[in-house]
Amino acid sequence: MKKHHNNPDSCTACTVCIANCPVTAATRKFRGPKMVGPTLERMRLSQDDIEPSLEYCSNCKNCDMSCPSGVPISTLNMLARAKYFKNRKRSLRDWILSHGEKMAKLSAATPGMANFGMKMSRGILKKIGISDKAPLPAYASKSFSKLFKNLKQTSYPDKVVFYPGCFINYNDPQVGMDFVAVMQANKLEVIVEEGFVCCGSPLVVNGFLDEAEENAKQNVQILKKWTDKGYPIITCCTSCGLMLKQEYQELFHIEGVAEYAKHLYDADEFLLDLHDQGRLNTNFGTLNEKYMYHAPCHLRAQGMGLPGVELLALIPGLDVQDADAGCCGISGNYGFKDDKYDISMEIGSGLFKTIKESGRDTVVSECGTCRLQIGHGANVKTLHPLTLVRKSYEAYHK
Amino acid sequence: MREYDIVVIGGGLAGLMAAAAATKRGKKVTLLSLGSGTLTIGGGIVDVMGYLEGGIPAATPSAGLLQVGAGHPYKKIGRPAIEESIRFFKEICEQEGYSYIGNLDKTQWIPTAAGTLKPTCLVPRTMDTTELKKADKVTVLGFDALKDFYPSLIAKNFKKIPAFAQKEYEVVMIDPKLSEGRDVTALDVARWLDTEEGLASCIEKMRNVIDSGSVVIIPPILGTRPSYAVKEKLEKALGCHFVETASVPPSITGLRLRTMLVRYLKKNGVRIVEQAIVAKSIVEDGKCVAVITEGVDRERTYYAKSFILANGGFYGGGLLAEPGKVIEPIFNLPVEAPTDHELWANYSLFSSEAQPFAKLGLDVDEKMRPLDANGKVLLNNVFVAGRNLRGYDFSFEKSGNGVAIASGYQAAMSV
Ligand SMILES: Cc1cc2nc3c(=O)[nH]c(=O)nc-3n(C[C@H](O)[C@H](O)[C@H](O)COP(=O)(O)OP(=O)(O)OC[C@H]3O[C@@H](n4cnc5c(N)ncnc54)[C@H](O)[C@@H]3O)c2cc1C
Numbered sequence: 001m002k003k004h005h006n007n008p009d010s011c012t013a014c015t016v017c018i019a020n021c022p023v024t025a026a027t028r029k030f031r032g033p034k035m036v037g038p039t040l041e042r043m044r045l046s047q048d049d050i051e052p053s054l055e056y057c058s059n060c061k062n063c064d065m066s067c068p069s070g071v072p073i074s075t076l077n078m079l080a081r082a083k084y085f086k087n088r089k090r091s092l093r094d095w096i097l098s099h100g101e102k103m104a105k106l107s108a109a110t111p112g113m114a115n116f117g118m119k120m121s122r123g124i125l126k127k128i129g130i131s132d133k134a135p136l137p138a139y140a141s142k143s144f145s146k147l148f149k150n151l152k153q154t155s156y157p158d159k160v161v162f163y164p165g166c167f168i169n170y171n172d173p174q175v176g177m178d179f180v181a182v183m184q185a186n187k188l189e190v191i192v193e194e195g196f197v198c199c200g201s202p203l204v205v206n207g208f209l210d211e212a213e214e215n216a217k218q219n220v221q222i223l224k225k226w227t228d229k230g231y232p233i234i235t236c237c238t239s240c241g242l243m244l245k246q247e248y249q250e251l252f253h254i255e256g257v258a259e260y261a262k263h264l265y266d267a268d269e270f271l272l273d274l275h276d277q278g279r280l281n282t283n284f285g286t287l288n289e290k291y292m293y294h295a296p297c298h299l300r301a302q303g304m305g306l307p308g309v310e311l312l313a314l315i316p317g318l319d320v321q322d323a324d325a326g327c328c329g330i331s332g333n334y335g336f337k338d339d340k341y342d343i344s345m346e347i348g349s350g351l352f353k354t355i356k357e358s359g360r361d362t363v364v365s366e367c368g369t370c371r372l373q374i375g376h377g378a379n380v381k382t383l384h385p386l387t388l389v390r391k392s393y394e395a396y397h398k
Numbered sequence: 399m400r401e402y403d404i405v406v407i408g409g410g411l412a413g414l415m416a417a418a419a420a421t422k423r424g425k426k427v428t429l430l431s432l433g434s435g436t437l438t439i440g441g442g443i444v445d446v447m448g449y450l451e452g453g454i455p456a457a458t459p460s461a462g463l464l465q466v467g468a469g470h471p472y473k474k475i476g477r478p479a480i481e482e483s484i485r486f487f488k489e490i491c492e493q494e495g496y497s498y499i500g501n502l503d504k505t506q507w508i509p510t511a512a513g514t515l516k517p518t519c520l521v522p523r524t525m526d527t528t529e530l531k532k533a534d535k536v537t538v539l540g541f542d543a544l545k546d547f548y549p550s551l552i553a554k555n556f557k558k559i560p561a562f563a564q565k566e567y568e569v570v571m572i573d574p575k576l577s578e579g580r581d582v583t584a585l586d587v588a589r590w591l592d593t594e595e596g597l598a599s600c601i602e603k604m605r606n607v608i609d610s611g612s613v614v615i616i617p618p619i620l621g622t623r624p625s626y627a628v629k630e631k632l633e634k635a636l637g638c639h640f641v642e643t644a645s646v647p648p649s650i651t652g653l654r655l656r657t658m659l660v661r662y663l664k665k666n667g668v669r670i671v672e673q674a675i676v677a678k679s680i681v682e683d684g685k686c687v688a689v690i691t692e693g694v695d696r697e698r699t700y701y702a703k704s705f706i707l708a709n710g711g712f713y714g715g716g717l718l719a720e721p722g723k724v725i726e727p728i729f730n731l732p733v734e735a736p737t738d739h740e741l742w743a744n745y746s747l748f749s750s751e752a753q754p755f756a757k758l759g760l761d762v763d764e765k766m767r768p769l770d771a772n773g774k775v776l777l778n779n780v781f782v783a784g785r786n787l788r789g790y791d792f793s794f795e796k797s798g799n800g801v802a803i804a805s806g807y808q809a810a811m812s813v
Binding site for chain 2: 014015016018019020025027028029030031032035053064065066067068069070245246249261262263264272275276300301302303304305306310322324
């Protein structure tokens with residue numbers, strides 16, 4: 001029953017995926033995962049078929065999660081999208097949204113200017129198809145890798161390798177710094193490898209599969225090198241995590257993924273495992289605070305439940321309520337697109353409503369782009385769970 | 399190690415009910431689920447016992463229960479527990495604002511989208527046929543471009559049913575203007591009615607074609623949420639009674655019921671792990687210590703004091719058919735099946751006998767613990783519920799969700 005067999009024939013056409021697809025619920029333009037995925041894939045195997053509504057799939061993976069037969073429906077869609085674009089010209093918009101890492105590197109010299117430029121150019125971006133309403137992330141003044149280099153860690157015999165990913169590296173480095181602080185509080189030293197590149201998730205969703213594969217090869221080689229030495233790899237971004245351990249296996253044939261995937265952890269899950277082994281630092285200070293929690297779809301897809309919720313439950317005083325209101329709608333860069341913005345906001349509307357009705361002004365979630373979308377749609381502050389874990393450790397010593 | 403009181407394997411109706419009953423008893427429960435179960439396909443109508451051997455309709459579900467054979471799961475569970483389970487199910491529905499009607503002493507014959515009647519026991523209030531039975535004139539309302547619901551076919555076939563033949567039928571259509579994009583399904587119409595604007599627009603369109611006081615047969619479109627808000631608003635605005643039919647997948651009634659039960663479980667502290675593929679178990683001295691999921695990344699071990707195995711039958715993945723044998727993959731429990739494959743199926747079309755194949759499954763004691771061929775309990779702290787049980791053909795006798803509820807409940811009460 002492993003999920004990466006990509007066999008469309010396992011589809012029994014039961015239609016459960018349609019009932020669970022947030023895009024289908026939000027727009028009639030999408031024919032739905034079953035039609036676009038497995039049904040057409042059977043035809044694609046024999047002929048070059050073009051499904052115009054394929055562009056609406058956001059790769060959120062709710063179809064995969066509902067499927068009783070283990071068909072990786074969303075991945076079939078991504079493969080079909082790549083095939084579609086194989087001999088077709090790409091839009092500048094899709095190129096820009098897929099190459100966040102390149103863009104960030106270009107802007108890295110002067111992030112202040114880049115942010116200013118971005119504000120100024122929202123009109124221009126709109127012209128090429130990026131919504132002028134969407135919550136595009138700003139560049140941080142210093143990237144995570146810069147901050148990390150200047151940080152003096154205490155050295156410990158036990159070490160973990162951190163895969164920061166583009167969002168933490170360029171847009172939200174504080175999450176990475178909070179992660180390092182939490183590891184240090186658990187007597188672990190963090191290694192960050194310079195050679196890591198974008199996991200490829202933004203490339204895959206826009207059909208740049210070949211480039212994504214190049215990135216994958218580079219990451220796989222580094223990840224494998226470290227896990228071979230016995231170091232666990234940790235991510236704080238659930239979409240990076242899903243790509244590195246699962247989608248690489250579904251999309252490509254690269255040796256070694258299955259081996260390192262055994263030792264690749266989501267940060268929250270890693271801490272819970274430490275707890276199971278009796279070695280988590282449980283000197284948690286009381287936080288008498290109330291938050292909402294949003295479970296990213298790409299976390300739910302990983303078959304490990306909601307480790308963030310379980311982890312935060314260890315902190316005394318903390319009241320975290322799971323919004324449990326489905327997909328936020330952003331799906332990486334889907335909601336940034338001008339022609340998808342309204343769909344994305346419609347998908348998230350249930351979640352926004354739940355959050356607003358809760359009266360809580362801050363939402364906790366692992367995924368960076370979910371946090372952007374929730375901040376935008378529900379007008380609240382947002383945090384990564386590890387920020388609260390760090391805060392609680394600090395409160396203990398006060 | 400994190401240890402739970404109970405790990406439930408499978409998130410179909412049997413697993414959801416087992417988890418619900420277990421939390422009600424104050425147990426700490428983890429539910430390992432894969433996919434969203436048969437509910438969204440099969441539907442939220444609860445059959446208990448529709449047909450007896452030989453294809454004779456049971457006078458009532460109760461009467462049907464009295465006549466099942468010794469190997470039937472109902473026989474093991476026993477009448478008191480079946481009654482309690484139904485009461486418990488209805489209690490949850492009531493609490494969650496989506497009450498079900500019906501009881502064991504009455505068969506409810508409900509209309510299907512094909513214009514036939516189907517016997518069942520419990521239905522949501524959107525399928526209440528009280529007014530339909532009384533009405534002299536019935537309106538059948540269809541939606542332009544909606545597939546799988548043909549009002550004139552329904553009207554025509556109803557005329558052939560003795561109890562419905564005397565009624566007068568009127569067929570009307572409205573255009574939901576949903577034709578852009580893909581084919582229209584009942585799910586699309588239900589989602590349209592979920593929105594304020596859709597509901598208002600639908601009321602306007604309906605007002606033009608149906609008279610106040612009518613009884614109106616419709617496809618299952620009264621919203622996708624487990625609530626009667628859409629039904630009540632429509633009925634109030636138009637002064638009509640609406641009756642939803644049973645319909646093809648994806649099932650709206652099943653979707654509502656599933657949403658409601660999952661919400662109930664989460665509210666009551668059940669930890670639900672999605673995409674959890676249970677592959678193996680660790681058994682020591684006749685007791686299960688843990689089950690192990692097989693992720694794309696790695697295995698994860700879930701420890702508990704007791705386990706409820708509710709992972710469905712051949713369809714759900716709980717039983718696997720291999721040449722000449724049937725396998726239960728997690729505990730490797732024995733499934734007695736004729737080695738001659740030919741004997742598995744009853745090949746006569748429209749037979750009045752159940753399918754031997756459909757009756758294959760796990761043998762259990764009255765506590766739902768798995769038994770070997772000699773009737774000895776194999777695992778003391780494992781309890782089986784739902785479609786993987788031996789001795790019934792849900793499709794033939796119309797008992798699927800009833801067995802799921804009763805056995806899920808019984809499993810949780812036996813822990
Ligand atoms: C088309 C159709 C129409 C039907 N109509 C009706 C009706 O009108 N009325 C009625 O009463 N009944 C009906 N039924 C029957 C009814 O739906 C089923 O009998 C009942 O829902 C079975 O419930 P279950 O929980 O035992 O199994 P399922 O709903 O199959 O649930 C089993 C769950 O376990 C999961 N699972 C399997 N293997 C594993 C694993 N290794 N690890 C973790 N999870 C696993 C599956 O993915 C699934 O989610 C219908 C069935 C079908 C197919």
